[in-house]
Amino acid sequence: MSFDIAAIRAQFPILSRQVHGKPLVYLDNAATTQKPQAVIDALVRFYSECNSNVHRGAHYLSDEATRRYEHARDVVANFLNANRREEVIWTSGTTEGINIVAKGMAERLQANDEVLVTELEHHANLVTWQQACKKAGATLKVAPILNNGALDQAAFAALLSSQTAFVAMPHVSNALGTVNPVQALTRTVREKSPRALVLVDGAQGVAHGDVNVQSIDCDFYAFSGHKLFGPTGVGALWGRYSVLEDWPVWLTGGEMIASVSYQDATWGALPNRLEAGTPNIAGAVGMAAAIEWFSALPLVEVKQHEAQLIERAVALGEEFDGLTLVGNAPEKIGVYSFNLNGIHPADVGFILDRQGIAIRTGDHCAQPLMKRLGVPGTARASFSIYNTIDEVEQLFIGLRKAKEMLS
Numbered sequence: 001m002s003f004d005i006a007a008i009r010a011q012f013p014i015l016s017r018q019v020h021g022k023p024l025v026y027l028d029n030a031a032t033t034q035k036p037q038a039v040i041d042a043l044v045r046f047y048s049e050c051n052s053n054v055h056r057g058a059h060y061l062s063d064e065a066t067r068r069y070e071h072a073r074d075v076v077a078n079f080l081n082a083n084r085r086e087e088v089i090w091t092s093g094t095t096e097g098i099n100i101v102a103k104g105m106a107e108r109l110q111a112n113d114e115v116l117v118t119e120l121e122h123h124a125n126l127v128t129w130q131q132a133c134k135k136a137g138a139t140l141k142v143a144p145i146l147n148n149g150a151l152d153q154a155a156f157a158a159l160l161s162s163q164t165a166f167v168a169m170p171h172v173s174n175a176l177g178t179v180n181p182v183q184a185l186t187r188t189v190r191e192k193s194p195r196a197l198v199l200v201d202g203a204q205g206v207a208h209g210d211v212n213v214q215s216i217d218c219d220f221y222a223f224s225g226h227k228l229f230g231p232t233g234v235g236a237l238w239g240r241y242s243v244l245e246d247w248p249v250w251l252t253g254g255e256m257i258a259s260v261s262y263q264d265a266t267w268g269a270l271p272n273r274l275e276a277g278t279p280n281i282a283g284a285v286g287m288a289a290a291i292e293w294f295s296a297l298p299l300v301e302v303k304q305h306e307a308q309l310i311e312r313a314v315a316l317g318e319e320f321d322g323l324t325l326v327g328n329a330p331e332k333i334g335v336y337s338f339n340l341n342g343i344h345p346a347d348v349g350f351i352l353d354r355q356g357i358a359i360r361t362g363d364h365c366a367q368p369l370m371k372r373l374g375v376p377g378t379a380r381a382s383f384s385i386y387n388t389i390d391e392v393e394q395l396f397i398g399l400r401k402a403k404e405m406l407s
């Protein structure tokens, strides 16, 4: 399949709507992506053809729902190149995936242990570890970034030691677009802190490239369906089987037990052991449809297209008087964070919205990172495969208008 932007856009019904009487220019993809018709159809099909609860039914519909739901797990496992399908745990999203790991880790951390995170973290991969460390009396260390928003890899390595019990890092920064060399960083962890487990926050990583958990060699990889053209409220946590096998249970209830008496209970096998209660069945099916849809695209051309969008934005920004780009790491995906001198980012967002252009403004759930960069927040345009060069140019036309009106 070749990369045909018009054909791709035609598959996203929402892209043809208007807001404030203007054609929608949707540049808030790091917050959530839009959904192609294939995903919308998969959700409708599930509810109209085979809605039923999974695993425990003794009837046709339940069997069919279970088949579709478990097929969705296979799709995720293949997408991540997991060794075993049991390594894929359904979650409500990245946040829940990280919490499952952090809550379990809090029970295992000792007072002398250290957990290493980076200055690039979203709060989901920071507050969780901060609280786990507090609970266990362990120490949280933070690997710094360079001024361009790239991780300082030498400092990261220097912070690793035999005391390091856990390392958590983002695949891609949501606020700056920095891509971390997660494979090389994990290798450094293995060399310097052999007992440490490694979690990669993949929320922003999955929609922009090929993820291979075996070659990254991490222990956990968490992501959300909604940032990958799938539904909200569903995601997956991948964990290495030998690590997940005896991971502390997180929720107790149906699905996750082997046997129960009034006095005690024993836990079932993976993956159900970490999936108590009725799951988001339609969400899982929709997420699999999104992965199948995305995986059918020509990845090299997808990456080239996204690189062209960010290159155009950077070039236009360089010509724009009074615009400061925030984050220009050499390895970066289509996240364009910026400030207009003397203008609050929220005002920029408001004026753009009136022109039909959707961006995000604020601290992007990364308050310590904003503090480190010396800004209260940024305006952030984030691009996806369906965005066009024309839309990038419209962003800058909108910014000129914002500047005229606000300065």
Ligand code: PLP
Pocket (backbone or CB within 6 Å): 030, 031, 092, 093, 094, 095, 096, 122, 124, 125, 170, 172, 173, 174, 201, 203, 204, 224
């Ligand atoms: N981590 C990163 C890097 C993110 O960008 C986000 C969401 O923006 C999250 C974690 C949390 O994802 P969710 O809200 O889908 O759980």
